[in-house]
Amino acid sequence: METERYVQARQAQPGRTGYFAGRTVADFGRAMRTGTVTAVGAVEGALASIAELDADLGAFVTVAPEYALAAARRADAELAAGVDRGPLHGIPVGIKDIIEVEGLPTTMGSAHFADHVSTVDAECVRRLRTAGAVIVGKTTTHEFAYGPFGDRSANGPSRNPHDPARMSGGSSGGSAVAVAAGMVPVALGTDTGGSVRIPAALCGVAGFKPAHGVIPVDGVFPLAPTLDDVGVLARTADDCRVAYRVLADLPAEPGGPGVDLRRIGWVRPDALFETDHDIERLARAALSPVGAEVEEVELPEAAGMSETYFAIQGSEAYAEHADRVAADAALFDPEVLDRLKLAAETAGWRYVRALRDRGRLQNEMSALLSRYDVLALPTTPLVAPPLGARTTEINGTAVGVRPAMLSMTSPFNVFGLPALSVPVGMVGSLPAGLQLVTSPGREDFLFAVAEKVSAGGH
Amino acid sequence: METERYVQARQAQPGRTGYFAGRTVADFGRAMRTGTVTAVGAVEGALASIAELDADLGAFVTVAPEYALAAARRADAELAAGVDRGPLHGIPVGIKDIIEVEGLPTTMGSAHFADHVSTVDAECVRRLRTAGAVIVGKTTTHEFAYGPFGDRSANGPSRNPHDPARMSGGSSGGSAVAVAAGMVPVALGTDTGGSVRIPAALCGVAGFKPAHGVIPVDGVFPLAPTLDDVGVLARTADDCRVAYRVLADLPAEPGGPGVDLRRIGWVRPDALFETDHDIERLARAALSPVGAEVEEVELPEAAGMSETYFAIQGSEAYAEHADRVAADAALFDPEVLDRLKLAAETAGWRYVRALRDRGRLQNEMSALLSRYDVLALPTTPLVAPPLGARTTEINGTAVGVRPAMLSMTSPFNVFGLPALSVPVGMVGSLPAGLQLVTSPGREDFLFAVAEKVSAGGH
Numbered sequence: 054m055e056t057e058r059y060v061q062a063r064q065a066q067p068g069r070t071g072y073f074a075g076r077t078v079a080d081f082g083r084a085m086r087t088g089t090v091t092a093v094g095a096v097e098g099a100l101a102s103i104a105e106l107d108a109d110l111g112a113f114v115t116v117a118p119e120y121a122l123a124a125a126r127r128a129d130a131e132l133a134a135g136v137d138r139g140p141l142h143g144i145p146v147g148i149k150d151i152i153e154v155e156g157l158p159t160t161m162g163s164a165h166f167a168d169h170v171s172t173v174d175a176e177c178v179r180r181l182r183t184a185g186a187v188i189v190g191k192t193t194t195h196e197f198a199y200g201p202f203g204d205r206s207a208n209g210p211s212r213n214p215h216d217p218a219r220m221s222g223g224s225s226g227g228s229a230v231a232v233a234a235g236m237v238p239v240a241l242g243t244d245t246g247g248s249v250r251i252p253a254a255l256c257g258v259a260g261f262k263p264a265h266g267v268i269p270v271d272g273v274f275p276l277a278p279t280l281d282d283v284g285v286l287a288r289t290a291d292d293c294r295v296a297y298r299v300l301a302d303l304p305a306e307p308g309g310p311g312v313d314l315r316r317i318g319w320v321r322p323d324a325l326f327e328t329d330h331d332i333e334r335l336a337r338a339a340l341s342p343v344g345a346e347v348e349e350v351e352l353p354e355a356a357g358m359s360e361t362y363f364a365i366q367g368s369e370a371y372a373e374h375a376d377r378v379a380a381d382a383a384l385f386d387p388e389v390l391d392r393l394k395l396a397a398e399t400a401g402w403r404y405v406r407a408l409r410d411r412g413r414l415q416n417e418m419s420a421l422l423s424r425y426d427v428l429a430l431p432t433t434p435l436v437a438p439p440l441g442a443r444t445t446e447i448n449g450t451a452v453g454v455r456p457a458m459l460s461m462t463s464p465f466n467v468f469g470l471p472a473l474s475v476p477v478g479m480v481g482s483l484p485a486g487l488q489l490v491t492s493p494g495r496e497d498f499l500f501a502v503a504e505k506v507s508a509g510g511h
Numbered sequence: 512m513e514t515e516r517y518v519q520a521r522q523a524q525p526g527r528t529g530y531f532a533g534r535t536v537a538d539f540g541r542a543m544r545t546g547t548v549t550a551v552g553a554v555e556g557a558l559a560s561i562a563e564l565d566a567d568l569g570a571f572v573t574v575a576p577e578y579a580l581a582a583a584r585r586a587d588a589e590l591a592a593g594v595d596r597g598p599l600h601g602i603p604v605g606i607k608d609i610i611e612v613e614g615l616p617t618t619m620g621s622a623h624f625a626d627h628v629s630t631v632d633a634e635c636v637r638r639l640r641t642a643g644a645v646i647v648g649k650t651t652t653h654e655f656a657y658g659p660f661g662d663r664s665a666n667g668p669s670r671n672p673h674d675p676a677r678m679s680g681g682s683s684g685g686s687a688v689a690v691a692a693g694m695v696p697v698a699l700g701t702d703t704g705g706s707v708r709i710p711a712a713l714c715g716v717a718g719f720k721p722a723h724g725v726i727p728v729d730g731v732f733p734l735a736p737t738l739d740d741v742g743v744l745a746r747t748a749d750d751c752r753v754a755y756r757v758l759a760d761l762p763a764e765p766g767g768p769g770v771d772l773r774r775i776g777w778v779r780p781d782a783l784f785e786t787d788h789d790i791e792r793l794a795r796a797a798l799s800p801v802g803a804e805v806e807e808v809e810l811p812e813a814a815g816m817s818e819t820y821f822a823i824q825g826s827e828a829y830a831e832h833a834d835r836v837a838a839d840a841a842l843f844d845p846e847v848l849d850r851l852k853l854a855a856e857t858a859g860w861r862y863v864r865a866l867r868d869r870g871r872l873q874n875e876m877s878a879l880l881s882r883y884d885v886l887a888l889p890t891t892p893l894v895a896p897p898l899g900a901r902t903t904e905i906n907g908t909a910v911g912v913r914p915a916m917l918s919m920t921s922p923f924n925v926f927g928l929p930a931l932s933v934p935v936g937m938v939g940s941l942p943a944g945l946q947l948v949t950s951p952g953r954e955d956f957l958f959a960v961a962e963k964v965s966a967g968g969h
Binding site (some may be wrong): 155292323364367368369371372375396397398399400401402404406409 | 668822825826828829830833842854856857858859860861862863943944
């Protein structure tokens, strides 16, 4: 009923979005330094937006007004005293609820952790705080980050702001929704097979996952440690870049020469999965204004990629959860439990082979990337399906939603490469995403392409 | 019948052993440099010993007289010309038949490789050749090195020289037998869970496995790559040391100060497996003349060690053999095939956990080894069982031969530590071994202890 009301409200007033809609981190930073806005004002804007919108969207599990306002007051006092911590100083952020934030509950989206309150900060959170960011709350995660939908967690689904009857995508669904709805300008997610990029694409925001291992995962609940990375969701690619540099402990602005963008490899998506023709067209067309040569390329062993991914992900995920399944199976969401039981059946020798295949594929990708500055392909082959949907159609072909959603993002977790999803327009009333991939250390190429990408007439 | 004849012959003439019985590599090196013996003479001695003894012992799969004599002639010519390649110059060696030796058949003990002739040298073989060693042939391996018995291979079992109706131990059984019977002074083996140390103990010779990864395994057929190491069998620990330094590409004689031996940790074997009381007594007593303080210690999580070992070994072994099982199962020895099929059932998540446990255990062992120069325990909890035996009794308790044999050696493959087995006397007419273990880089401590160990009155 709430959903219906929200849909009706949006139909009546389609522009209704939160305080941060249309503002970049840089915009806000300038305003704060010229005194037209304060960190406390920003938190109040975030809190008001959450209060207004979130009952219908489910982006936040925990909102921490006093906690956030106290941090914002410190940020304002520092700035008044001449202490400027850089571009994230005073910026409100949301943190995915599998990441520990000292003093706040961290539920992992699971009844197993219903009463867990964090006693330490994850290292990525500590870095955000050191950079002056202000944590306003914890965002909804698919239970234990184990699902690309965002519609199964102990505290309910996160909902797509473009149509709350549809999925946000996941598992970092709440972070994508919070940014897309303008509740916060930046939010942390995690990405094991696409959990940052998928909800970014489905909600129409930017999402960046770094090269594997670049941002520490201490204090982040593991899904599959050799694939897991902390990532960032924001309204624009440039805001992702700003947060990424903080999270990776890099200087605020890159040194060295500018980016000389010459060649883009277009990965034909149908080698990976049946792809909605409109999404493919939008994503491909978005590259036209970039001004680089675009060539078609194929990923190595595209056909076997998903087997490699699932062998690694399943083995590592069940290793994390085996004791919990044995002791308290009933506390899992039934669908997540079924997925875990299937993961438990992955053979050890298949895991060994998958690790070996990964090593070989990483070498082949290095060779491919030596010939291109950036690879590009759709982020997902479909737009946001309805909440709870597990099968759907793409171009009239029946497909499973989970393999579809993971098909274009998970290869880059296997390869361990940095990848960015940016919005490229709408298919009907739902957003589509373009994914950009490059070599570790060449992340600036991603942001340079993103800056020139056409948003499909939006 | 051959076996009976050999047993009778040995009973009539118990001293009947090969040309190299009772001689060390150093003895032979001195004799060669004073002109009282030549490399060609040494090869002739090896060939004569093999011809005399090996029909009954099965140490060699391939003997290469012309190949060996040609190399020996080169070694003699070099020495005559003043080119001295060091302590292995002109020394005949045997090479386990899972290690590639250019120009010779390498069968892996398997019908799958019945016709395989190596076109390259394994790196360890290349190092031996560069040091002047002379390869006389390939030694029997348990099929694909997958078994600690030495009694299952496409070319028949290797037999214990102390009682040819009994196992040599394995999988490097042929190398242990060749050395024990005096056919060659030194032979290469490989050790994944004890495959050098077990046959060394059961045949009454010395066997050394290095710290994991110290000797390259290029050109060595894998069993379980994260556990596999090339090792060496020789009559004495000092001969192992000489060959080890060549194989690890170290200078012939260690530099730095001598070894100051203070504390030995005695690992109570019954925490690992039921242990023959006589073996335990011999091994413990052998430490008395060493003159170091001996304290009882326990290995971390001794009870779970074998599960960790088998999860790693099984997953990795089946990853090597899955395609072969699918294509040509009938070419496997039935027992090895059964073992592979069981290995295939190891769950991926158990492998993931075993790797994690291994990392933790390695740290705990580092801490333990910081308090002791050397750890000591029996190499095996039993003496050589009859060929084909898969169950036996230890102190009146029924046990499986495979888990018994691997129980005291495989932990040190999991830990990745250097380990040496040396003979400590006889239980009845069969040899028992003492295992010595230390930290990587402190191998000299093993050899220093071995030099002082009592051989139990032999």
